[in-house]
Amino acid sequence: MLKLGCHLSCAKGYYAMARDAVSINANTFQFFTRNPRGGKAKPISDDDLDKFKALCIEQGISTVLAHAPYTLNPCAKDESLRQFAFDIMKDDLRIMDRIPGGMYNFHPGCHVQQGVDVGTSMIISHLNNIITPGLQTIVLLETMAGKGSEIGRNFQEVQNIISGIDLNGKVGVCLDTCHVWEAGYDIVNNLENVLEEFDRIIGLTRLKAIHLNDSKNPIGAHKDRHECIGFGQIGLDALVRIINHPALRELPFYLETPQESLSGYAKEIALLRNFYQE
Ligand code: FE
Ligand code: FE
Numbered sequence: 001m002l003k004l005g006c007h008l009s010c011a012k013g014y015y016a017m018a019r020d021a022v023s024i025n026a027n028t029f030q031f032f033t034r035n036p037r038g039g040k041a042k043p044i045s046d047d048d049l050d051k052f053k054a055l056c057i058e059q060g061i062s063t064v065l066a067h068a069p070y071t072l073n074p075c076a077k078d079e080s081l082r083q084f085a086f087d088i089m090k091d092d093l094r095i096m097d098r099i100p101g102g103m104y105n106f107h108p109g110c111h112v113q114q115g116v117d118v119g120t121s122m123i124i125s126h127l128n129n130i131i132t133p134g135l136q137t138i139v140l141l142e143t144m145a146g147k148g149s150e151i152g153r154n155f156q157e158v159q160n161i162i163s164g165i166d167l168n169g170k171v172g173v174c175l176d177t178c179h180v181w182e183a184g185y186d187i188v189n190n191l192e193n194v195l196e197e198f199d200r201i202i203g204l205t206r207l208k209a210i211h212l213n214d215s216k217n218p219i220g221a222h223k224d225r226h227e228c229i230g231f232g233q234i235g236l237d238a239l240v241r242i243i244n245h246p247a248l249r250e251l252p253f254y255l256e257t258p259q260e261s262l263s264g265y266a267k268e269i270a271l272l273r274n275f276y277q278e
């Protein structure tokens with residue numbers, strides 16, 4: 001069965017979020033643990049979490065993915081901003097460790113004129129401080145579109161970070177289809193070659209999740225503008241090949257498309273399920 005869901009809000013609690021997922025025929029989902037700009041996380045009650053876990057088990061939801069606030073920058077120039085990224089991620093992982101089978105995705109960071117090498121070593125030391133032996137949650141680095149000074153704009157930059165991590169068994173990669181397309185990888189005409197390259201540089205065993213998005217922009221645009229499935233420059237056919245590809249089809253897929261309501265996501269989920277070869 002296709003593991004597919006979308007980005008949901010936990011503003012009404014974790015149980016309410018899992019019910020939202022079930023209502024749109026999602027069997028996995030992604031969420032922000034707090035305001036995406038990095039506010040304080042709402043405390044989760046044991047009762048809410050127990051009901052959440054029970055519903056997930058009942059509905060066969062075995063994987064959920066949390067997304068770090070997108071404002072965090074582990075390789076910021078300013079020490080206090082790096083500390084902020086550290087504190088928030090530490091706190092998020094404390095929450096995530098209460099959710100079995102959870103994964104945590106983050107944007108590696110922007111080097112802001114310090115250069116890729118300086119930025120990369122900052123991200124490495126950030127992760128080495130965050131990933132402790134007791135951590136249950138798998139931490140995912142997201143592949144980026146290469147907007148501004150984003151690190152992770154190609155597979156080698158992602159691998160350069162992974163290579164520096166001591167406990168790298170707890171690290172994986174989340175491939176965002178809009179981002180890699182805008183980074184210049186031709187997943188429309190050359191999916192095989194792109195996956196071969198991913199395997200050669202990072203290793204496909206590291207790939208733990210896919211952000212399934214269409215893109216408003218042509219290949220190589222480096223702008224990072226998501227589009228709804230089938231309405232962008234990647235197109236439905238290419239996205240259908242991605243969910244059915246033998247190397248990818250068992251992974252969890254997350255829609256981050258600019259839908260305004262749950263019913264919009266429900267339509268995309270139904271559409272993609274229809275094109276999945278059981
Ligand atoms: Fe992201
Ligand atoms: Fe993404």
Ligand code: ZN
Binds near residue numbers: 176224225
């Ligand atoms: Zn994006």
